[in-house]
Amino acid sequence: MAESGKIDPMHQFAIEPLFGTDHLSIGGFNIAFTNSALYMVAAALVLWIFVVGGMKRELVPGRWQMAVEYMTGFIKNLLISNVGEGGRKYIPYVFSLFMFILLANLLGLLPLGLIGMHPFTFTSHFTATGVLAIMSFSIVLIVGFWKHGLHFFSLFVPHGTPALMVVPLFFIELVSFMVRPFSLGLRLFVAMTAGHVLLKVLAGFVINSANASPALGLTVGFASFVLMIGISALEVLVAVIQAYVFALLTSVYINDAENLH
Amino acid sequence: MPQIAQIADTYSSQIFWLLLTFGFVFFVIGLGMVPKVQGTADARDAKISGDLDAAKAAFARADEAEADYRTRDAQNRSAAQALIARAKADAAKASETRLAAADADIAQVIGAAEARIAAASNAAMAQIETVAVDAARDMVARIAGVEASDEAARNAVKAALAHG
Numbered sequence: 001m002a003e004s005g006k007i008d009p010m011h012q013f014a015i016e017p018l019f020g021t022d023h024l025s026i027g028g029f030n031i032a033f034t035n036s037a038l039y040m041v042a043a044a045l046v047l048w049i050f051v052v053g054g055m056k057r058e059l060v061p062g063r064w065q066m067a068v069e070y071m072t073g074f075i076k077n078l079l080i081s082n083v084g085e086g087g088r089k090y091i092p093y094v095f096s097l098f099m100f101i102l103l104a105n106l107l108g109l110l111p112l113g114l115i116g117m118h119p120f121t122f123t124s125h126f127t128a129t130g131v132l133a134i135m136s137f138s139i140v141l142i143v144g145f146w147k148h149g150l151h152f153f154s155l156f157v158p159h160g161t162p163a164l165m166v167v168p169l170f171f172i173e174l175v176s177f178m179v180r181p182f183s184l185g186l187r188l189f190v191a192m193t194a195g196h197v198l199l200k201v202l203a204g205f206v207i208n209s210a211n212a213s214p215a216l217g218l219t220v221g222f223a224s225f226v227l228m229i230g231i232s233a234l235e236v237l238v239a240v241i242q243a244y245v246f247a248l249l250t251s252v253y254i255n256d257a258e259n260l261h
Numbered sequence: 262m263p264q265i266a267q268i269a270d271t272y273s274s275q276i277f278w279l280l281l282t283f284g285f286v287f288f289v290i291g292l293g294m295v296p297k298v299q300g301t302a303d304a305r306d307a308k309i310s311g312d313l314d315a316a317k318a319a320f321a322r323a324d325e326a327e328a329d330y331r332t333r334d335a336q337n338r339s340a341a342q343a344l345i346a347r348a349k350a351d352a353a354k355a356s357e358t359r360l361a362a363a364d365a366d367i368a369q370v371i372g373a374a375e376a377r378i379a380a381a382s383n384a385a386m387a388q389i390e391t392v393a394v395d396a397a398r399d400m401v402a403r404i405a406g407v408e409a410s411d412e413a414a415r416n417a418v419k420a421a422l423a424h425g
Contacts, residue, residue: 014263015271029273036271037278044282044290051294057301059308069302072295091299092291100286125264127275132283193264 007207009200013124013193036122043103043122050099071099075247082251086258090251093139097132098247105192105239109232123242124192126185133185136250140180144257155256184249191242195235202228386422393418 017032024032054068061069075095079087101123108121122128144152156173157166205224210217394414401409 010262015267015275017274025273026277029277030270031277032271032274033278034271034274036275037282040278040282044286047286048290051290051298054298055294057297059305061301061305065298065301068298072299073302076299092295093287095295096283096287096291099290100283122275122279125275127264127268127272128279131276131279135283189264 007200007204009197009204012118012120012196012200015125035118035120036125036128039104039107039120039122040128042107043100046103046107047099071095078247079251079254082248083255083258087251087254090139090254094247094251094254097136097250098243101132101188101246102240102243105243106236108192108196109235109239121192121196123188124196126189129185129188130181132188132246133181136184136246136253137181139250140253140257143254144260147257148260152257152260155260180249180253184246188242188246191238195231195238198231199228199235202231390415390418390422393422 015034015036017034018038019033021033024030051068053064054072056062056065058065072091072095075098076088076091079090079094083090104123105121108119108123110119112119144155148154153170156170156177158169158173161169202224206217206221206228209219209221209224394411397414397418398409398411401407401414
């Protein structure tokens, strides 16, 4: 464990059961309501409130409706530009995915520590991002085999492959295809974890240097603090970009299944 | 790293709650609400493009109507001009015939008047002869004391009148 004084930058990722639900279980599997689950519920709830505000269905939209329609329109354009008109039926899934991840990332960045709460980013756990990645990958597999049957395997043999290269290329493409759920899930997990660790390490510098001596506090501590401000802004950007990358890659993979090539 | 250290204890809870919350997000929000929101946006886009098309069509119709109006205006103008020309020609012809008729009338009246004048002047001449004969007989009677015969006086007057 990376330690900086008494401040453990990894502690923010610790999962703790809440409300005494430690031993809640279904069929022998523990389903304790944890701080992670709390933030999942919060993300779902905030998303629900956001979309409900856009349900007025007015011809001339208000600001809120405009914002919600902008997001759905954004996902619609993403799918249409990547998949074509056939991508419209994936709007509900990709919208849910994008907004859920986006809100999870942003809620985890809220400075709730200032009022004594412990913000938690469940997208920094590969158990969560892995489930989302496997869902996206499953949709690709199901749609691919549903639409194209065994012909879906032709995805692994690009056009114009020389006969000699078909077999090796098939396995290379197969590996690159099978790696997709891992890269999809791990990319999000790593990006969120790295950003949060960096912020906490810098925060540890600020606290420890200020405690050590005023001179260190004003030099190292102040520099770290300024850096934290910049990195916090960067983290907001990363939160949006990672959600976008997840949705974009999902739609690119769906395109493979929908249109083969 | 708690993500790895706690995985055995927490994976089932993480997966369960993620599936539950994402299931809610997908089925309630994604499938239940997003199509309505997107439907509203699509309906608006359709209405805007429909209105624009209608406006374009109306513009085209207006242009057509204007062109139509212009051709009809030109036709009406040329028809009116033809009508005016014909009316002018008719009027000129009519006034010509009336003028000719009036000329003939006037010539007739002038002829009659001239005949009357001639008759009146003849009658006047005859009267002047009679008066002159009387006057000549009177003069002869007064100057010569001779009673000139009516016939002699008449002949003398005639001769004098003939000589002017």
